[in-house]
Amino acid sequence: MSSLRLGFIGLGAMGAPMARNLLRAGYTLSVHARRPEVLAPFVALGAHAARSPAAVAAQSDIVFTMVTDTAAVEAVVLGHDGIIEGAAPGTVVIDHSTIDPAATTRIAAALGARGIVMLDAPVSGGVIGAEAGTLVVMAGGDEAVFARCSPVMAASAQRLVHMGPVGAGQVAKACNQICIVVNQLGVAEAMLLAERSGLDTTRLIDALQGGFAASRIMEVQGPKMARRDFEGRIESRLHHKDIHVALEVAASLGVAMPASALAAAVLDRLQESGGAALDSAAVITVLERER
Amino acid sequence: MSSLRLGFIGLGAMGAPMARNLLRAGYTLSVHARRPEVLAPFVALGAHAARSPAAVAAQSDIVFTMVTDTAAVEAVVLGHDGIIEGAAPGTVVIDHSTIDPAATTRIAAALGARGIVMLDAPVSGGVIGAEAGTLVVMAGGDEAVFARCSPVMAASAQRLVHMGPVGAGQVAKACNQICIVVNQLGVAEAMLLAERSGLDTTRLIDALQGGFAASRIMEVQGPKMARRDFEGRIESRLHHKDIHVALEVAASLGVAMPASALAAAVLDRLQESGGAALDSAAVITVLERER
Numbered sequence: 001m002s003s004l005r006l007g008f009i010g011l012g013a014m015g016a017p018m019a020r021n022l023l024r025a026g027y028t029l030s031v032h033a034r035r036p037e038v039l040a041p042f043v044a045l046g047a048h049a050a051r052s053p054a055a056v057a058a059q060s061d062i063v064f065t066m067v068t069d070t071a072a073v074e075a076v077v078l079g080h081d082g083i084i085e086g087a088a089p090g091t092v093v094i095d096h097s098t099i100d101p102a103a104t105t106r107i108a109a110a111l112g113a114r115g116i117v118m119l120d121a122p123v124s125g126g127v128i129g130a131e132a133g134t135l136v137v138m139a140g141g142d143e144a145v146f147a148r149c150s151p152v153m154a155a156s157a158q159r160l161v162h163m164g165p166v167g168a169g170q171v172a173k174a175c176n177q178i179c180i181v182v183n184q185l186g187v188a189e190a191m192l193l194a195e196r197s198g199l200d201t202t203r204l205i206d207a208l209q210g211g212f213a214a215s216r217i218m219e220v221q222g223p224k225m226a227r228r229d230f231e232g233r234i235e236s237r238l239h240h241k242d243i244h245v246a247l248e249v250a251a252s253l254g255v256a257m258p259a260s261a262l263a264a265a266v267l268d269r270l271q272e273s274g275g276a277a278l279d280s281a282a283v284i285t286v287l288e289r290e291r
Numbered sequence: 292m293s294s295l296r297l298g299f300i301g302l303g304a305m306g307a308p309m310a311r312n313l314l315r316a317g318y319t320l321s322v323h324a325r326r327p328e329v330l331a332p333f334v335a336l337g338a339h340a341a342r343s344p345a346a347v348a349a350q351s352d353i354v355f356t357m358v359t360d361t362a363a364v365e366a367v368v369l370g371h372d373g374i375i376e377g378a379a380p381g382t383v384v385i386d387h388s389t390i391d392p393a394a395t396t397r398i399a400a401a402l403g404a405r406g407i408v409m410l411d412a413p414v415s416g417g418v419i420g421a422e423a424g425t426l427v428v429m430a431g432g433d434e435a436v437f438a439r440c441s442p443v444m445a446a447s448a449q450r451l452v453h454m455g456p457v458g459a460g461q462v463a464k465a466c467n468q469i470c471i472v473v474n475q476l477g478v479a480e481a482m483l484l485a486e487r488s489g490l491d492t493t494r495l496i497d498a499l500q501g502g503f504a505a506s507r508i509m510e511v512q513g514p515k516m517a518r519r520d521f522e523g524r525i526e527s528r529l530h531h532k533d534i535h536v537a538l539e540v541a542a543s544l545g546v547a548m549p550a551s552a553l554a555a556a557v558l559d560r561l562q563e564s565g566g567a568a569l570d571s572a573a574v575i576t577v578l579e580r581e582r
Contacts, residue, residue: 101488123502124498124499124501124502124503124504125501125502125503126503129502135502136498136499136501136502138498158501159497159498159501161494161497161498162494163490163491163494163495163498164489164490164491168488168489168490171484171485171488171490172485172490172495172498172499174484175481175482175484175485175490175495175499175504176481176498176499176502176503176504177504178477178480178481178484179474179477179478179481179499179504179506179509180477180503180504181477182473182474182476182477182480182550183470183473183474183477183504183506185473185549185550186469186470186471186472186473186474186550186551186554187470189469189473189541189546189548189549189550189551190466190467190469190470191466192546192547192548193462193465193466193469193537193540193541193544193546193548194462194463194466196544196545196546197392197459197462197540197544198455198459199454199455199459199462199463199466200454200455203452203453203454204454204463204466206450206452207415207427207429207450207452207454207463207467208415208427208463208466208467208470210415210416210427210449210450211415211416211420211426211427211467211507212415212416212417212467212471212507212508212511212525213415213466213467213468213470213471213474213507213508214506214507215470215474215505215506215507215508216502216503216504216505216506217503217504217506218470220503234503246484249484249488250480250484253484253487253488254487255480255483255484255487256480256483256578256579256581257480257483257484257578258476258480258553258557258578258581259473259476259477259480259550259553259554260477260480262549262550262553263477263550266549287547287548287549288547290547290549
């Protein structure tokens, strides 16, 4: 379909379906993972296994990264055998991870000094969206590069929005996470009040989704809260990490975010009580232990 | 269209379009208001003007009330010349106001002692929804009475949900308001962070509405927050009143609602600073005065 050579690093819950979408779209794809059992299914689908991020970069025009946090992006991009050691000038690095915008700016500058271009392109929509190819991409970086790479990113995304210069995608993602974790608290408090009042929560969600209270979080997490079903779709440790990044950005800009700070405190408690791998709908369990 | 005789008390921003919907649907309608200039347009549309709530009730099978708060409902239902003084046994009182569930239970008991039936039927969807006939009704009270009255309420509502016994509609509405005022804070914090970071907020809302951060409040109030356009559609004094009712219900049940308490504190500040008549999107102005 295209002569573009792509690379993908970070074949986890989000990265794996995104890499598969690129293979399905017919792209040539190099992948790297430390564990061979992670690589095998991609090789079976036609991907080239490379022995390091540098090796992936050496054979790619565009390298995607989708890893857990700032430290992991720094390691695969700037670390030993990292992308920066293999990429030719003109290579584009598209980081789909959700990390600190200030770190993004530093990483992009280090790459830029070698003529390597970076887009920060965090996504929203979770594993479901990655599998269905319906993610939203919030991107920062050169607009022409964004436009050129958009058809490739569209393999996993239904909406691609250019937010501004490098780092702007990460700031947008921080805003996204703020809305989610704060809204979660409101939905959780409403569900608790309804339960203790003897209301049928299924019927409540049905009523509330018809008016101004309607939200995607209530749709997706309301029933999970009601059933106390916290099998991880969006693991709380990720929202915990993300809201602390958002609070750091806010602190650096002097923006007061009391509701985000409260949500961070509730997510802190959830981590302390062993809920890191639970779906973040489990914030309701922190509230119900309160008095 | 029907031989049912209806009455409506409370021809304000919400009540007026709801009463007009009943007239348009062809019902016989009696109305009462203290000020003649409020009554005149309804008389012009064919309504009968009555000199008191009691007089409305005396000529109605179903009497609707849509007034500001608990005290106003108590006055028009149980007060001097109130509905209870005019209604025959078997009359149904449908209270569309948003008030304290415990007060609703008391009022229903007082009516019940005279053989008058009450449904609490608060609505969501605001003035826009009332005008378009697309409100959501959350109702408490006898289910057969609810079923019998639903076709009439449908003149203003696209969704009618029976939540349980008397008071259950008000608890559901409290849950609705919790979701709204907490979500508002998250959207406001996200908008402030975006602005201070130099993001285009229109583009941000477009991106965020595609994923898990999506909500009706972001759709409706996000642009108002960005433009600092607070012309009242949902006046903040109403959300302020409602969240304090919700907190009282929660306190009586021992439910911890820290996010609702924070939202109440922000709405308190907005009232103190003269923002009672502003749209509640104006909570963003309280946050931006913080440091």
